[in-house]
Amino acid sequence: MVKTENKLLKKVCILGLSATMLAGMVLPMSDSFRKDTVITQADTSYDGEFSYGGKTYKYKNDGTDKIMLMSVTAGGELKIPSTVTIGGKKKTVSKLGEWFGAYQTFTKVVVPDTVTIIERRVFYAATMDSLKLSVNLESTGEWFASSSNVSSVECKSTKLNNLGDYCFYLNKGAKKIILGKYLVKLEANGNVLDLSTSDLTNVKEIYRGIRFDMTNVDTIKFGKTTFEIPSAYYVLNNSKLKNVYVNGTKVVCKSAKDILPDIVRKYYLLIEKSDFEYNYSADKAKYVITGLGHQYYGLNNKKKGTLPVEEEFDIALDLHDYIVKNYVYDTKKTVGPYTRVFICHEYSKCAYDGQMYAFLLECAGVEAETISSAELIPVTEAQKKQYAAEGKKYSYTLNGKYRIGKNGNHLWTLIKIGGKWTHVDATTDRQINGYGCSLVSNMFDSEGIHCFPHFSEYANDEYTKKFYAFQNYSTMLTTPKETQYKGDLDKSGKWYRDTKDLQLLTSFIVQSDEDREMIRKAKNGALSITDKKAQSLNSGYTSGGVHIDVKLVEKRNGKWYSLIDADAADINFDNKYDVRDIMFMQRLFSKVDKNK
Known part of the structure; x- marks a missing residue:
């Protein structure tokens, strides 16, 4: 029987919802909360009701020849009709309206292929063994099956391009949910998170907001997956992850030039902060350092x-x-x-x-x-x-x-x-x-x-x-107390070492041990030396048959002073002054050879 007169749809709501939630936000609730909550009624207009398959449906007209279903009586198998005759006119079921089957329990639900749009909260907190969605589904509203308990979901629509946020958030049933081209949910099978199965071949995108709970996962398997990742997805507690496989081959670092396979790099959040990331980094460090x-x-x-x-x-x-x-x-x-x-x-x-x-x-x-x-x-x-x-x-x-x-x-x-x-x-x-x-x-x-x-x-x-074990927690935020710049012999304070520094170092190193020590210990650079000794210190050196004039000391107000910071001449920090300092200085004075 079909009733076409105007009615008021009694939509199920939770007593005590906040004004914010009534305005459009619904937060997930626990099973105990739902069981213990008093149910009340809220009125929304509808255009009529009809009976089909032993259930009563309420609907609103969607144009002249289509209708949107607003509610249905609960229980048993729900096979939604694709068309109904109302007042002698055939109507196509094109949409499921907000709260259509929310909080209800079914054994099996089949949504006809005539439905292209599922609005918000259609199966919010509902329970069912299986849910088969339209092959022509184009859009779902937010929260449409969140907090639900759906054991299996089938959606083969190639037209689905809009998934509302949190569509299967906190669903307790199916371990894997694929809606058209979207991977919406994937739980681990024991200690393995398997992204290599054949049913993921046609997946093109990971649904935004997907949650990968990896609390007990120690292995991830990647296959020939090509799906895009969202701007944000959530990985929970993957610290135990140790093994990663790509097309059946275990990922290990074998050389300093090795990098992670493209697919692992693409889904890096799945391995971040894990034992696998740490061990791969350590192995690569070993090859770099030993190399x-x-x-x-x-x-x-x-x-x-x-x-x-x-x-x-x-x-x-x-x-x-x-x-x-x-x-x-x-x-x-x-x-x-x-x-x-x-x-x-x-x-x-x-x-x-x-x-x-x-x-x-x-x-x-x-x-x-x-x-x-x-x-x-x-x-x-x-x-x-x-x-x-x-x-x-x-x-x-x-x-x-x-x-x-x-x-x-x-x-x-x-x-x-x-x-x-x-x-x-x-x-x-x-x-x-x-x-x-x-x-x-x-x-x-x-x-x-x-x-x-x-x-x-x-x-x-x-x-x-x-x-970050390299960092000492006892010194954090304190200031290092060092004052010297190795190689800045002319005390210029420049952010680079120039030819003058190298010449000063070389001239300093070729002096006798006694003269180097005398210059190093000079208080404020003042030296008690004769003019003859000063002339010797300023005699420079010969390199490759070419004489280099270098002044190590100068006379000011009748007294001789050193022109160099002798401690800066200990280039390699060994508290000695010898040819090795010149060798290291020459390296610092050079460019980084990017061809080696």
Whole structure:
């Protein structure tokens, strides 16, 4: 029987919904909440009702020959009609309206192929064994089956191009849901998350907002999947992940040049913060370090501070060159963390350069930390309230204990060589293709990118402490206390070493041990020497048959003074002055050879 007179549709709602939820937002609710909630009625107009298959439907007209179904009586199998005759006129069922089958229980639901649109909350919190959707479905509203319990879902529509947000959010039934070209839900099968199955071959996109719960997953399998990823998807607790397979082959790092397969790089969030990411990074670090001729000790090792100073120096420069040569700086294209940059060879920026460098250095037995540039001003809660009242907006750090003043927005690496901290800024050095910002003991300028240097701040969670083990939590936010720039013999304070520095160093090294020590110990540069000795010190040296005139001392007000910073001549930090310092200086004076 078909009734065509105007009626009021009694739509099921939850008593006590907030005004916000009534206006358009519905939050997911637990089973216990739904069971214990009193149900009331809310009125919405409808155009008529009819009976079909033992169920009563209410509808609204959708044009002259189509209708939108607004509600249906619950229970048993629900096979929605594709057409009905109303008042002697055939009507096509084209839409399912909001709340159509919400909170109801069915055994089986079949949506006819005439339906092209499913509106919001159609099967919200509903329960059913199976749901078969229209092959001509074009659009679903948000929350349309969220908080539901649907054991299986079939949707083979190739026309579906619009999925509302949270369409199967918190669904407790099916482990896998594919709607047309969209992968909407995928749960692990035991400890394996399988993205290689044949039914995913035709999937083109991962639905935005999809949640991958990987709490117990230790293995991921990728196949010949080509689907696009959304701007945001959620991965929950993947720390136990150890194994990744692509087309049946286990992904392992076998050389310094290895990078992750394209498909793993594409879905990097699935492996981020996992044991697999850590182990792959460690394996690649091993190949990089040993390939440069050094020993690999791992991130947490007891070798730090025990290696010969010459070896520490050489490791520092070799790994500096590796980063400068192999990673391209581009802040717009880079995506972190530093491990992703390292094992994918993707674009980098200062933070990832500095962290990657510190990671590699410590794996090679050289102590390192990262340095950030920002003025940190202690602030009280009362001051923050005052700033807010005055409309002043500031950035804060360390749980709001410090206000950030001048900010260089830069990060680099601090390295301990021969027991002394020295700065290396691989990012800046990449720009000049040299060593202008290497072995600088006081990297500071009041206005630029190196302003107010301090040990970088990191979170104190398990993941951070594992992947950023190079950072000493006891020194965070404190300022390094070193003042020397290795190789700046003429005390110019320039951010680069020039020919004059190299000539001064060479002339200084060729002096006798006694004369070098005399110059090094000169208080404020003052020397008690004769004019004859001064003439000898200023005699220069001969290189390749060419005499080089160099002045090490000058006379001022009748007294001789040294023109060099002798401590800066200990280029390799070994507390000695010999030809090795010249060799290392020549390396610092050179460009990074990107062909090696």
